[in-house]
Amino acid sequence: MSMPLPLFGHGIVCLLAGALCALAQPSFAADARDSADKAATEWINLQVESARLKTDWQRQREVLESLASATEERAKSLEEKRDLTKARTAHEREQIEALQAKNRSAAADLKATEARLRVLVSKLAVIRPMLPPRLSDALEMSYRSLAESNLPTSERMQVAMTVLNRCAEFDHLVTVGQDKLNLDGEPPNKYFEVIYWGLSRGYAIDREARKAWLGMPAGERWAWQAQPGAYDHIVQLMAIAQDKNEPDFISVPAAVRRSVNAASGGAR
Secondary structure, X not given: OOOOOOOHHHHHHHHHHHHHXXXXXXXXXXXXXXXXXXXXXXXXXXXXXXXXXXXXXXXHHHHHXXXXXXXXXXXXXXXXXXXXXXXXXHHHHHHHHHHHHHHHHHHHXXXXXXXXXXXXXXXXHHHHHHOOHHHHHHOHHXXXXXXXXXXXXXXXXXXXXXXXXXXHHHHOOEEEEEEEEOOOOOOOOEEEEEEEEOOOEEEEEEOOOOEEEEEEEEOOEEEEEEOOOOHHHHHHHXXXXXXXXXXXXXXXXXXXXXXXXXXXXXXX
């Protein structure tokens, strides 16, 4: 015989479920309170940190503004000093600029002078073989100096002027003496009595052989030409030049170069 289940069994199940819910509700509430407390703490911390940062920013801003103001004042003071220094040194700066301009002009003049000096030295080298042998030998050291590539410009100019002055001086003199010459048909490096009439011509004699020569620039060199029959006249000329004879008119051989005028077609 079956017996029906008591009705109170279902009620017991409900009571148990309610009891479990009642036990779980305090734990859930505690978790919610913890989350709320944590969020509140974080919010408070954020507010405190924000306030601290704001306070620090205000303090640093005041310092930065103060530094910026001091920097502006210093910059203004330096500008005033600069303007005052410019005003005080204006005359000196004008003098410096004028000196710099003079230096630039002097450098340009020096460059032009060096160019002209190179041309002059090259011309002096060209004319040396056409000089009288006595003068050419006397200028040997000067020409050696001009040939040095490392010679300063000032010294090179001085040497070049020395050569020019010696040539000009020699051209205004009648020079008598003995020179070692190399003449055609004669032993090399033989001494001859010579007399030079400036730079234009010279005469040489050999008293033992009673020979005479006429020397003068010919082409690009100084050349000697034998002068048969002129010996006595040249000896007399040398005696007058050495004050051994009374002054007199002497006929000696001489050559005059002629140049042709291309415009007129005539000779002079």
